[in-house]
Amino acid sequence: MNIISQVTDSAPKYIIYDFGILTSRIHEWLSSMMNTTWTSVVEMVLIGVVFLSFYALVGLILVYAERKVCAFIQCRLGPMRVGPWGIFQTIADFIKLLMKELLITRNADKFLFNVAPFIVIIASFLAIGTIPFAKGIQALDFNVGVLYLMSVSSLGVLGILLAGWASNNKYSLIGAMRSGAQIVSYELSVGLALMVVVIFAGSMQFSEIVQSQATGWWIWKGHIPVIIAFVIFMIASTAETNRGPFDLAEAESELTAGFHTEYSGIKFAFFFLAEYMNMFIIASIAATVFFGGWMPLHFGNFAAFNHAMDYIPPFVWFFSKTMFVIFLMMWFKWTFPRLRIDQLLTLEWKYLLPINLVNVVLAAFIVLMGWYLI
Amino acid sequence: MTGIVEYIKDVFGALKSLWTGMKVTGYYFVHPKEIVTEQYPENRETLKMFDRFKGELTMPHNEKNEHKCTSCGICEMNCPNGSIEVISKFETIDGKKKKMLDTYIYHLEMCTFCDLCVKTCPSSAIEFAQTFEHAVWDRSELTKKLNKQDSVCSKDIKE
Numbered sequence: 001m002n003i004i005s006q007v008t009d010s011a012p013k014y015i016i017y018d019f020g021i022l023t024s025r026i027h028e029w030l031s032s033m034m035n036t037t038w039t040s041v042v043e044m045v046l047i048g049v050v051f052l053s054f055y056a057l058v059g060l061i062l063v064y065a066e067r068k069v070c071a072f073i074q075c076r077l078g079p080m081r082v083g084p085w086g087i088f089q090t091i092a093d094f095i096k097l098l099m100k101e102l103l104i105t106r107n108a109d110k111f112l113f114n115v116a117p118f119i120v121i122i123a124s125f126l127a128i129g130t131i132p133f134a135k136g137i138q139a140l141d142f143n144v145g146v147l148y149l150m151s152v153s154s155l156g157v158l159g160i161l162l163a164g165w166a167s168n169n170k171y172s173l174i175g176a177m178r179s180g181a182q183i184v185s186y187e188l189s190v191g192l193a194l195m196v197v198v199i200f201a202g203s204m205q206f207s208e209i210v211q212s213q214a215t216g217w218w219i220w221k222g223h224i225p226v227i228i229a230f231v232i233f234m235i236a237s238t239a240e241t242n243r244g245p246f247d248l249a250e251a252e253s254e255l256t257a258g259f260h261t262e263y264s265g266i267k268f269a270f271f272f273l274a275e276y277m278n279m280f281i282i283a284s285i286a287a288t289v290f291f292g293g294w295m296p297l298h299f300g301n302f303a304a305f306n307h308a309m310d311y312i313p314p315f316v317w318f319f320s321k322t323m324f325v326i327f328l329m330m331w332f333k334w335t336f337p338r339l340r341i342d343q344l345l346t347l348e349w350k351y352l353l354p355i356n357l358v359n360v361v362l363a364a365f366i367v368l369m370g371w372y373l374i
Numbered sequence: 375m376t377g378i379v380e381y382i383k384d385v386f387g388a389l390k391s392l393w394t395g396m397k398v399t400g401y402y403f404v405h406p407k408e409i410v411t412e413q414y415p416e417n418r419e420t421l422k423m424f425d426r427f428k429g430e431l432t433m434p435h436n437e438k439n440e441h442k443c444t445s446c447g448i449c450e451m452n453c454p455n456g457s458i459e460v461i462s463k464f465e466t467i468d469g470k471k472k473k474m475l476d477t478y479i480y481h482l483e484m485c486t487f488c489d490l491c492v493k494t495c496p497s498s499a500i501e502f503a504q505t506f507e508h509a510v511w512d513r514s515e516l517t518k519k520l521n522k523q524d525s526v527c528s529k530d531i532k533e
Contacts, residue, residue: 073399077411335399336392351385 017314020136047139051128055277060090062276062326069330097272100265105168108262112166117263117270119159124277126152131284132206134294134314145206146194149285150187153240156278157183160242160249160259163271167262175258178341179249182239185348186246189236192356196229196363197222197289206288213292216299221372225363230290232352232359237286238329239344241278245336246344279329280322287321294318423504428487431458431480432503433520440528441521442499445475449491449500457484458491475521482508483516497529 030039064079064087071078079086104113129139130149142148157180164176198204200222201212212218218226239246250258260271287293294314298306339347366372402408412421423429435441445462459479464471492500500520510516 069403072403072406072409075402075408075410077409077413080413331396331399331403332392335395355385 017134018136019134023136047129051125051139055125055128055273058280059273059276060094062280063090063093063272065326066276066330069327070334073331073334094269097265097269102265102267103262105262108168109166112162113262114267116159116163116166117267117274119162120156120274121159121270121277123152123154123156123159124274124281126155127281128277130206131281132210132288132293133318135207138207141205141207143203143205146198146204146209150191150194153278153281154183154187156274159274163263164259167259169262171255171257172259172261175249175255175261179242179259181341182242182246182248182344185345186236186239186352189232189348189352189356190240192353192360193229193233193236194285194289195360196225199360199363199367200226206293209289210293210295213295214298216373217290217292217295217297219290222363222366223373225359225366226290228355228359229363230286232356233286233290234325234328234332236348236352237282238332239348241275241282243275243279243329244333245338247338248341248344279326283325283329284318284322286325287318291321291325292317293321423506425504427504427506428489428502429505430482430503430508430518431485431491431500431520433478433500435522435525436528438528439522439525441475441525442497442528443475443478443521444497444499444527444529445473446496448494448496452490452494454488454490455484455486457481457486475527478520480518480520481516482518483513 027039027043030042034042067089068078079089082088082092104110127149130142130145132138132141140148160179161176164172164174164179167173197209197218200218201209203209203212213221215221219230238244242249248258250260255261260268263271284293294317296306296309296312296314296317298309414421433441433443443460445460447460447462450458450460457480459477459481460475461477461479462473463476465474466472487502489502492502508516
């Protein structure tokens with residue numbers, strides 16, 4: 001089983017921090033103590049625990065960051081009371097959510113109602129496994145990584161639809177149906193935008209896509225088609241995560257809270273956390289595919305500069321790029337008004353999709369002619 | 375052909391207008407001095423309310439303990455919810471009987487801060503102060519007497 005990836009390809013010399021060595025050491029150490037099956041089980045549990053804690057941590061940080069960014073954009077200060085600059089606010093909120101009563105509406109479909117938040121959260125868990133945090137730190141390194149990511153990230157809508165249906169509430173149902181229409185259409189654009197980079201990189205494996213950016217990030221090397229793809233990816237993926245300005249599924253002013261109107265306590269927290277986690281996943285995919293993931297900033301043949309950049313750990317590169325993309329998403333969430341459902345579908349089918357199709361052809365042509373920058 | 379040109383114009387026009395919006399919010403994001411939030415209990419010492427803020431009704435007195443109220447009762451008549459009670463007395467000055475202010479009672483608990491009393495006062499005797507910390511333990515504390523002890527109306531004093 002390919003639980004911990006062991007990239008054994010001839011790693012170029014400039015990669016200083018290779019966590020593949022660390023992970024393979026752990027793997028050998030575990031294998032020396034137990035048989036193969038148990039090694040796999042222990043590794044799975046370990047990775048699960050690591051991802052769970054990472055999940056909670058990122059969720060808390062992102063909620064705080066969102067509230068602060070939104071406050072600053074709206075000329076406010078945001079949370080300031082709990083801890084210095086309100087940094088413990090989200091922890092306090094989390095404790096509050098844990099202690100709240102779990103309510104179920106009368107005549108709700110109890111089984112589906114309870115299972116829906118888990119589907120949403122499991123979908124984002126499956127997706128997070130493919131993200132390469134650094135060389136060798138990637139839970140699942142498929143050769144069809146992009147395809148896998150597309151398929152599991154679209155599972156989340158199933159949970160949203162079930163939540164809306166099972167709540168026995170008109171607002172929830174409308175929110176869920178809108179979300180379904182939205183994700184079915186925007187999935188196309190996300191896939192085609194990623195396809196452009198897949199054409200450039202020549203691989204669907206995330207580790208290889210990152211590796212192909214060793215001499216320059218695709219947003220720079222692939223110039224026009226990749227920039228167009230990046231813009232489309234940002235728009236379409238925001239729509240796919242149900243974030244503003246595409247938050248029709250929640251639409252506080254129209255549907256109270258859309259599909260999670262009837263949820264309280266920890267089940268609501270699951271939806272909430274999954275939303276922020278999906279944002280993190282989308283941002284890290286954008287960072288990986290367009291900005292080189294954990295790959296340091298390299299410019300063609302400037303050896304000295306490239307070498308100096310290599311000393312900055314890959315985690316720093318990965319998280320700073322991801323945070324940049326997250327900031328972009330927050331920026332336009334708090335700038336633009338929400339779209340109407342017909343505007344949403346017009347944007348996808350009349351604008352993004354045709355542009356995307358032309359863009360894929362353009363990218364293929366550029367790759368054919370070899371017109372890369374650098 | 376014109377359709378395609380229009381389409382492309384549409385796309386770039388949309389991108390441009392979106393960028394205009396993002397520039398505005400981006401400007402606010404990187405300029406923390408634009409933040410308008412008041413950190414209330416911390417900035418109590420320095421907090422100053424704006425001039426038109428209507429905190430509570432007051433009757434300004436000068437240094438000679440004189441106010442301008444002639445006890446005409448127009449404010450009391452104009453008050454929509456009876457927050458003002460003007461109690462007057464009659465004194466004889468130079469052989470003439472004259473109406474004078476005895477007690478000016480203001481019910482802060484009933485006041486809606488509509489400003490009608492101040493607007494209609496013919497002698498500008500009353501005005502709104504900028505204070506706003508009105509919480510008290512007992513409702514009776516909210517009934518206030520606005521004229522000070524032994525104060526007189528400045529218009530009654532012969533030069």
